[in-house]
Amino acid sequence: MTRRLGAFAAVAAASAAALALAGCSGGASAASASSVEVKLSIPDPIGSSVGVAAQHFADAVKSKSNGSVKVTVIPNGTSFGGDQNAAVSRVQSGSLDAVILSTSVYAAADKKMNAVSLPYLFSSVDQEVKYLNGAPGKELLSDLAQNGTKGLAMLSRTPREVTNSVRPIQTPDDLKGLKIRVPGNPLWTKFFGAVGASPTPMAFSEVYTGLQTGAISGQENPVEVPATNKFAEVQKYLSMTNHMMDAFVLALSDKKWSSLDSKAQQALQSAAEDTATFKTKNDADLADQQVKQLQSQGVKVNDVSADGLAAFKKVARSLYPDFADTVGGADFLKKTVDFVDGQ
16 A cells, blocks of 8 residues: 555656746747736726827737737726716726826826917827927826826827807807807817807716707717717717817836836836727728718717818917916927927
8 A cells, every 4th residue: 555655646746847947948838927917097998099009009009919918908988987086096006007198187187288288289190290309298297107107109180170050160259159068178168258158167977968058068078979979969069169079098117117127117108108009090081980880870960160260260379378377387388389280
């Protein structure tokens, strides 16, 4: 009996040694042990422009890291209960790995982020991209480091347009008397008030019903918003006012960033820059399709004439001195305007 037990022990020991050698040979188990996961939380559905950009980022990271870094996209704000302000705090504390959130959300922590949304600051998306990639945009990303956040890239967004159920908008006079839903931000409320509208802050979840009942006449957003939220059912006109832009920030928590080796960091940074370029082109193509979609659903679309845009811009620019505090001070306001006007 003793001999049998000894033989069994010898075989077991040999098998364990063989398994140990196999584990050291660099096979699948070694690869999985060296891989890392980054959970990327976004506020919108996976099929939205932000969702498509997030998935592009995930695919690019996988390619650039040879599969050693996995980005898992978590859509619809589920990881932060839909509260984007809470998401900013959570990425700062490290309880969220990574996020894509708008500059207007980050503005609660850094007022300079509001500068991107100054009315009629940019004449085109290309001009916005130059700003985001230039010295002002780099300063905005750098500021995030003061709050426990590693900013990887600034992502452009298509211009904001006005929809309403009363008339086409060609000049500021056409907005007089219209109740336009806006975010509760002075850049929006002061601008729309100055051009004659009645700016009406309202939770987005209430906008469709507000349009349907006539509590508000219209709203303003990038074209994607009325297209994906069925506003064609409750709005007659889409006017391409191009009155404001905002942007998105792709960022990691410092806690997650510092836990990664240099190769993983390089893959994430490179993928973020590629994604910024991708999003600009993809958004432009998508916006063209969505304008056609809205037209096919009965919405009347009009461009605004050069004279009309000049009238809007004149009102907007007259408000800039009042916005100094809103965008983090007169120095950053001047830096922003000088950069854009120098393009």
